[in-house]
Amino acid sequence: MWLPMLIKRLNHTDMQKQGLKLTAEEIYSVNNSSLKDAIVQFGGFCTGEFISPEGLLLTNHHCGYGAIQANSTPQNDYLTNGFWATSKDQELPNEGLFVDILVRMDDVTGKVLEGITASTSETERAKLVAERMAAISKEAGNNGQYVSYVRDFYNGNEFYLFIYERFTDVRLVGTPPSSVGKYGGDTDNWMWPRHTGDFSMFRVYMAADGKPAAYSKSNVPYKPKHHLPINIADKTPGDFSMVFGFPGRTKRFMTSHGLKLEVNQLNKSRIKLRERKLALWKEDMDKADATRIQYASKYASTANYYKYSIGQNEGITRMHTIEGKLVDEDKFQAWANDAQRKATYGNVLNEIAAAYNTIEKYNLHNIYLNETVLGTESLMMAYRFSALNNALKSGDAAAAQRAAQDLQGRLDGFFKDYNAATDKKVFAAMMKFYSEDIAKDQQPAAFKAMVAKYKGDFNKLADHVYSNSFVVNKQKTEAFLKNPTQKKLEADPAFAIVNSILENYLTTIKPKLDEANAKLATANRLYVAGVRLMNPDKVFYPDANSTLRLSYGSVKDYSPQDGVVYNYYTTMDGLMAKEDPNNEEFEVPAKLKELYNKKDYGRYANSKGEMVVNFITDNDITGGNSGSPVINGRGELTGLAFDGNWEAMTGDLVYDADYKRCINMDSRYLLFIIEKYAGANNLISEMTIVDKPSPGPADAASASVSKGNTPQAELLDAVMTEAKQNLNNGKDEFKIEKKKGDVKVKLQIKD
Known part of the structure; x- marks a missing residue:
């Protein structure tokens, strides 16, 4: 996951050997149009790319899912039926959705660490670093013109500034039905072979003067500095491919102590809690279409990392990852014991172990706060009243009014997708888990008293909360916000539970975790610095942190187990073989079946006459890369990354060269669905479509000879x-x- 600004120095020669035909400046340039200008961070959580000079943006269906769901009603069910704007005036606005387009990135390590030495105390170092990061970000923001921030790399050893333009008028242009965009559902999630048309399309708008602007009918389509041509030629193993996007978070420098905590505490807890929540949601979603639509996006989001946690634990066990880390740590300790290094690095691993011992003791409370308390809708809504409560307590009438107005603005969105009866069942289950699994001396007295009052019957506790709390009812919430009082808010049972747990966490749990994490951060910084010094000939890439990265590799099949080899692409033959009209995850739309039966693929069939649906590469991706373009050596889009494979769920913690695969929707299936299935030729006419084989290493060899x-x-x-x-x-x-x-x-x- 390489930083694009460093490609010229670190990677370009290697990339050329593998088939790259572009210069480093054509990939990343501040002064001229380059690939980076076609890539956006979509909504702060995914990646998107421009595929036309009219601001037409491509991303995953699951990235656009929230916007699709928000625009859906039982009468206009775009999740089920899809949506296609045949003209720009039909495109649908999406309040709160934005895209960030990178202007430039700069290495500011020298500015951040100026004057800081080994003798600087950790407290002073942290203070100086935070102040300088904030000052550099503020100056780069140019009085609000840009979104800018400084991120640390290599566990605080280097620092880079990122400057973006943020566009907030982003309109839904097209989406296939969920039976295409989410084909295979949770069953196929993280799995290969795959047959999913995981895409949706948006358009970015700007003011007439070219600047970002809030939604307005007078806005015009954004004119990107660069858009990606779409390649529809056949792919072959070895074809060069790169993925450009915003990977969210990796922790590949993590030690064995951290891995044990991930496996035994974080993942096990997430699996247990989400499994129950998903089952309760699904039970009600299956009973009513309205509930299904309300919870579709929430269910998909929750299920994603539920399944991920299962796969990650299995992968770490299979790969003996922890054992491998222990070997690496033994080598590090031997290197650190050298007389000249011992003072700085000799005790680093012991300090890491000690910090994790403390974290393990209190971290379960941290996990459960997010998964059970804030993971219950009514309690999350109650938590949002904390700012209002603080304002009421302080007597700041202006702050209270602002907080009340902010809450009022959230009500329509919240209650549109809220079912109190469903949430009540989740509440009872989650509170039971919290009560039983969190150490009693870490639970607040008020919560324990409430549990005791109902003699541990959490259904009765739920009856009390949902009968007496105003946050579970829109009209009651609106009535409260018209005349909010501290007394009434603190008497609300939902708020009382959240407030007691949160105050307890902030006063007794968080300080202990903060202290341990501060010690861990210091030790980790020294550990990573030492690892890099210990391996002077190795080029290390930094962990992902939601900043723009480039991964390069090739189209490639793999063998998941003895006697099994997975081909590098799938076709509509496999899609139809999975069809099950009685299972919503594997329903095939009638129009798609008709096209398949007629083999009406147009120019998008491969040379064998097949309609390719998905393909795999060995590119390195993680969450946040969803929606990233897969680009060939000439800078043309060949596919859309949307998932990783089950066998390599360890990817956030360790890269597995043998198993790691990036699952992509083929560019030909994308265009086939748009043109042949949807008939949206207005969109096809905007794009630049090319039919020339992608360059692979063989082409590069030929060129050099x-x-x-x-x-x-x-x-x-x-x-x-x-x-x-x-x-x-x-x-x-x-x-x-x-x-x-x-x-x-x-x-x-x-x-």
Whole structure:
């Protein structure tokens, strides 16, 4: 996950060997149009890319899911039926949705760490670093013109500034039905083979003067500095591919102590709690379409990392990841014990172990606060009243009015997608888990008293809360906000539970975790610095932190287990083989079946006449990369990244070169759905579509040998051209022989 601004120095030569045809400046440039100008951070949680000069934006269906769901009603169910704007005036606005477009990134390590030495205390260091990061960010923001921030890299050893333009007028243009965009549902999530059309389309708008602006009918489509052409040629194993996007968070420098905590505490808890919540939601979603629509986005989001946690634990066990870390740590300790290094690095691993011992004792409370308390809708809404409560307590009438207005603005969105009866069941289950699993001396007295009052019957506790709390009813909440009082708010049972747990966490749990995490951060910084010093010839990439990164690799199949080999692409034949009309996850729309039966694929079929749906590469991705473009060596979009594979769920913690695969929707299936299924030719006409095979390492080798006019070079060019054509035509075996004078070149390919 390389920083684009460093590609020229660190990676460009290697990328050229693998098939890259672009210069480093064509990938990242501040002064000229480059690939980076086509990439956006979508909504702060996904990636998107411009695919037309009219601001047409492509991202995943699951990234656009919230916007699709927000625009859906039982009468206009875009989740089920899809949506296509046939003209720009039909495109749908989305309040709160934004995209960030990178202006530039700068290395500010020197500015942040100026004057800080080994003798600087950790307290003073943290203070100086925080102040300087804030000052640099503020100055770069240019009085609100840009969104800017400084992020630390390599666990606080380096610092980079990122400057973005934020556009807030982002309109829904098109989405296939969920039966296409979410085909396979939770069953296929994280799995290969895959047959999912995971895409949605938006358009970014700007003011007439080219600047970002709030939604207005007078706004005009954004004119990107660069948009990606779309390649519809066949792909072959070895074809160069890169993924450009915003990976969320990796922790690959984490030690064995941290891995044990992830496996035994975080993942196990997440699996247990989310499994129960998902079951309760699904029970009510299956009973009513209105509830299904209300909870569709929440269910998908919750299920995603539920399944991820299961796969990650299995992968860490299979790969013996913890054992491998222990070996690395033994090597580090031996290096650190050198007399010249011992004072700085000798005790680092012991300090890491001690910090994790404290964290483990209190971290379960931290997990449960997020999963059970704030993971229950009514309690999350009650938590949002904390600012109002603080204002009422302080007597600040102006602050109270602002807080009340803010809450009033949230009500429509919250209650539109809220079912009190469903949430009540979740509340009872989550509070039971909290009461039983959190150490009693870490629970607030008020909560324990409430549990005791109902003799541990959490259904009765739920009856009390949902009968007496105003936060579970829109009209009651509105009535309270018209005349809010501290007394009434603190008497509300939902708020009382949240407030007691939160105050207890902030006063007794968080300080202990903060102290331990501060010690851990210091030790981790020294550990990573030491690891890099210990391996001076190795080029390290930093952990992901939601900043723009580039991963490069190739189209590639894999073997998940003995005796099994997964092909690098799937087709509509496999999609139809999975069809199950009685299972909503595997329903196939009638129009799609009709196109399949007629083999009406148009120009989007491959050379064998197949409609390719998905393909895999060995690119390095994680959450946040969803919606990232898969780009060939000429800078053309060949697919859309949307998932990782089950066998490599360890990816956030350790990269598995043998198993790691990036699952992508093929560019041809994208265009087939838009043109043949949806008939949205207005969108097709905006795009730049090319049909030329993607460059692979063979092309790069040919190019390097072909310099000059030697007979060998001429013959090799001719052989490579013919071989590529044979491969694209699906031939498994062929021979080619070329002669010129005394020179002969022969090539034989066998399946």
